[in-house]
Amino acid sequence: DIQMTQSPSSLSASVGDRVTITCQASQDISNYLNWYQQKPGKAPKLLIYDASNLETGVPSRFSGSGSGTDFTFTISSLQPEDIATYYCQQYDNLPRRTFGQGTKLEIK
Amino acid sequence: QVQLQESGPGLVKPSQTLSLTCTVSGGSISSGSYYWSWIRQPAGKGLEWIGRIYASGSTNYNPSLKSRVTISVDTSKNQFSLKLSSVTAADTAVYYCARDTSFDYYDSSGYKTPYAFDIWGQGTMVTVSS
Numbered sequence: 001d002i003q004m005t006q007s008p009s010s011l012s013a014s015v016g017d018r019v020t021i022t023c024q025a026s027q028d029i030s031n032y033l034n035w036y037q038q039k040p041g042k043a044p045k046l047l048i049y050d051a052s053n054l055e056t057g058v059p060s061r062f063s064g065s066g067s068g069t070d071f072t073f074t075i076s077s078l079q080p081e082d083i084a085t086y087y088c089q090q091y092d093n094l095p096r097r098t099f100g101q102g103t104k105l106e107i108k
Numbered sequence: 109q110v111q112l113q114e115s116g117p118g119l120v121k122p123s124q125t126l127s128l129t130c131t132v133s134g135g136s137i138s139s140g141s142y143y144w145s146w147i148r149q150p151a152g153k154g155l156e157w158i159g160r161i162y163a164s165g166s167t168n169y170n171p172s173l174k175s176r177v178t179i180s181v182d183t184s185k186n187q188f189s190l191k192l193s194s195v196t197a198a199d200t201a202v203y204y205c206a207r208d209t210s211f212d213y214y215d216s217s218g219y220k221t222p223y224a225f226d227i228w229g230q231g232t233m234v235t236v237s238s
Contacts, residue, residue: 034224043204043228044155050222053213087155091223095143095168099155 002026002090006100012108019075021103023066023088031067032092038102039084047086048073083107110135112205112229120199120236126192130205130229137186138163143208145225146179146190148201156201160208161188195236202231 003026036044116128159169
């Protein structure tokens with residue numbers, strides 16, 4: 001099994017702050033990594049695929065980078081509507097996909 | 109656009125079988141190179157992929173649940189379904205159905221084919237309790 005470890009588990013930041021979340025895979029997954037946003041009581045929403053590609057319609061303040069085992073998700077300027085839990089998800093060993101444990105983002 | 113909607117009992121007794129259906133609207137379950145997946149999320153916890161099905165009926169399951177899971181498809185109704193047998197309290201969760209998509213794009217290093225869950229249902233809460 002490929003394990004995905006996110007840090008931090010929770011994060012408090014102010015509107016306008018730059019926010020960074022990391023995701024580490026237990027083995028090399030190339031760039032086979034997606035990022036999702038889940039707002040309270042809602043289903044997850046795909047934001048980024050293949051580590052760094054923005055899904056259509058997703059604001060450009062969201063970005064991703066990394067390859068191999070270490071990945072980063074960044075919000076360049078935090079907005080109130082970005083309050084959510086963010087998950088990374090690998091697809092290196094298809095068909096099985098595994099998710100990180102999530103990072104809960106709150107407004108300070 | 110394509111929408112997914114889960115349905116089924118919200119309460120299941122321990123040792124019984126959990127049964128859920130996902131109805132696809134706004135598009136055919138048979139069109140495109142899509143798989144259709146089930147994913148669950150226990151309260152306050154992360155996401156777990158359960159399994160997926162293609163319109164042809166071809167399935168893949170999470171090894172950790174494989175002995176208890178059956179996913180089926182009814183193309184005439186544009187639906188796919190989940191059955192999870194011998195449930196316990198550990199199976200209490202929000203269950204989501206999702207479109208499991210792949211597509212091609214080209215970048216500086218060539219053609220790529222990512223795989224992602226791009227459309228999700230709203231989720232349905234299932235509680236296992238006597």
